[in-house]
Amino acid sequence: MTMSAGVAGTRADAGVGASGAINIRNVSKTYDPLGVNVLAVDNCSVDIAAGEFCVVVGPSGCGKTTLLNAIAGFHDISQGEILLDNKPICTPTHTSPPGADRMVVFQNGALFPWSTIISNVAYGPTVQGKLSARDARNQAQNLLAELGLPEIGDRYPNELSSGMRRRVEIARALINDPTVLLLDEPFRAMDALTKSVAQEFLLQVYDKVRKTVFFITHDLEEALFLADRVLVMTTRPGRIKYALKIDFERPRNFHMRSSKRYLELKSEVFSAVREEAAKAFEAGERELA
Amino acid sequence: MVFAVEAPARQIERQNEPVFGKSQVGGVSFALFRLRHSLTQPAPYIGFLGIVSLLLAWYLLTEFFNLPRFNKLPGPVAVWTEFTSRTPKYGISIYTPDYYMHIFWSVWRVLQAFFWSTVLGVPLGLFMGWKKTFRDYSFPILEIVRPIPVLAWVPIAILIFAGIASREAPIVFLTFLATFYATILNTMLGVESIDEVYFRAARCLGSKPRHIFFRVVLPGALPFIFTGLQIGVGVGWFSLVAAEMLSGEYGLGFLIWDSYVLSQFEVIVIAMMTLGVIGYLFSAIIRLVGSLLMRWTERGTS
Numbered sequence: 001m002t003m004s005a006g007v008a009g010t011r012a013d014a015g016v017g018a019s020g021a022i023n024i025r026n027v028s029k030t031y032d033p034l035g036v037n038v039l040a041v042d043n044c045s046v047d048i049a050a051g052e053f054c055v056v057v058g059p060s061g062c063g064k065t066t067l068l069n070a071i072a073g074f075h076d077i078s079q080g081e082i083l084l085d086n087k088p089i090c091t092p093t094h095t096s097p098p099g100a101d102r103m104v105v106f107q108n109g110a111l112f113p114w115s116t117i118i119s120n121v122a123y124g125p126t127v128q129g130k131l132s133a134r135d136a137r138n139q140a141q142n143l144l145a146e147l148g149l150p151e152i153g154d155r156y157p158n159e160l161s162s163g164m165r166r167r168v169e170i171a172r173a174l175i176n177d178p179t180v181l182l183l184d185e186p187f188r189a190m191d192a193l194t195k196s197v198a199q200e201f202l203l204q205v206y207d208k209v210r211k212t213v214f215f216i217t218h219d220l221e222e223a224l225f226l227a228d229r230v231l232v233m234t235t236r237p238g239r240i241k242y243a244l245k246i247d248f249e250r251p252r253n254f255h256m257r258s259s260k261r262y263l264e265l266k267s268e269v270f271s272a273v274r275e276e277a278a279k280a281f282e283a284g285e286r287e288l289a
Numbered sequence: 290m291v292f293a294v295e296a297p298a299r300q301i302e303r304q305n306e307p308v309f310g311k312s313q314v315g316g317v318s319f320a321l322f323r324l325r326h327s328l329t330q331p332a333p334y335i336g337f338l339g340i341v342s343l344l345l346a347w348y349l350l351t352e353f354f355n356l357p358r359f360n361k362l363p364g365p366v367a368v369w370t371e372f373t374s375r376t377p378k379y380g381i382s383i384y385t386p387d388y389y390m391h392i393f394w395s396v397w398r399v400l401q402a403f404f405w406s407t408v409l410g411v412p413l414g415l416f417m418g419w420k421k422t423f424r425d426y427s428f429p430i431l432e433i434v435r436p437i438p439v440l441a442w443v444p445i446a447i448l449i450f451a452g453i454a455s456r457e458a459p460i461v462f463l464t465f466l467a468t469f470y471a472t473i474l475n476t477m478l479g480v481e482s483i484d485e486v487y488f489r490a491a492r493c494l495g496s497k498p499r500h501i502f503f504r505v506v507l508p509g510a511l512p513f514i515f516t517g518l519q520i521g522v523g524v525g526w527f528s529l530v531a532a533e534m535l536s537g538e539y540g541l542g543f544l545i546w547d548s549y550v551l552s553q554f555e556v557i558v559i560a561m562m563t564l565g566v567i568g569y570l571f572s573a574i575i576r577l578v579g580s581l582l583m584r585w586t587e588r589g590t591s
Binding site for chain 2: 072074097098099100102103104106108110111113117123124127128156157158172176178
């Protein structure tokens, strides 16, 4: 069985030169919920290479999700521009609507509870008209088998464990052969063991498909374990404070977590985030006062 | 296999649920299993005991002690004798075609009303929940019209339908009104209850509006729709009886009123109990259809 049976057009050696470069240029976003302007993201610039696994960390409410939503096309931005493969996808005047090129995996999961696993995974190709319903189901079945989940097709999401649901959700995204994967704290509500299994699953998938990944979390360990590059965001207004290259080779596994280099990187990123977390904490106190 | 991921393909155990072989005859055998299962629980027997004590209290109040306020009322023995008599005093028992005629007309009217309120109420409710502009237009109308008691519509109903089907149409219309409000309102709430994240996921996956309507809005609202239909059919029976008391020559509501006028009190109780049983059957059928359509809600292990 070859990979193309499941995910159309993915290559194990893809990455360099493949599509999926994201340029975030001077992006600002103000919310105006109650007549009070809130600056969520302030003059934020990042370049993400095609095929890069980029993890954004920062304290709660720092505008990470705002950035992700702008890339996904869920809302516009106030200033600046976001380019995907040099084409503007989000500017103050234009937002390209959400589509299967930028697949989002949501914080609390968004598998349709009323559809079986197989129809959830087959949903994308079916509604896009890329495949007939039957072919889409076959492809979904193949993909689930390749991901080690061959027997759950006719179950409903609430019959599965949270870890299993998350893997299905990643499969539902992958089947569309997206340019970019956007993950918004996907493993947030998991216990530590399930989480580490889910993270390894994601790494294995990434090693195979090498899509550009934009991953949000506030878990530093998770960021270090997964990322090519960790971006630390400041407290609101959000801005990229600094970037840290994680130069561990792939494929990675959990042994990496006990190496000396890992602990050095961890303490480096930890001190950077701690400062921001303290600021966020104080800001919260001020808002309450 | 190129894309072999280490995660083991685990069998997930289905809890408390028998495996019916590969074909999964599904619905029927599953329902039988649940029936068998429920008979091992104390609940049905306790419920039966409750009903027996109600009958006993009724018997004691009327026929046994014959208390002052209750001595004009028929007791359970008198009602049962009349109900099962081949030659009933007042012409209504399980052996008389008239009894079934009344049941038939009431059921037929409720079914018509239920049909129209589902056909109109569910789509309208779905659009009201889904499209904000449409809701902004229509919700105030609904909120002003809804508090008007159904009986206040009687003169209007009679005027509208004067000439065309002037006996049947007003009754069906009044029953429809009551059912319609419950259906449309619950359907709308059902759509509003759908988490925004499913709409976002659907858009992300490349859905066109019709996909969002049929694969997110409709299935997501189903639990509320069925609650609405159950409430609707309940209040539908309520208005039906009121409407039948006002006009009609058949129907259980008419029967109750007619028997009151003629002082045939046993018949009143027979009609009331018939209403209770049929009303229960209606909502049981709706629940059953609902649970067959919404299998995702009942087998959750989480």
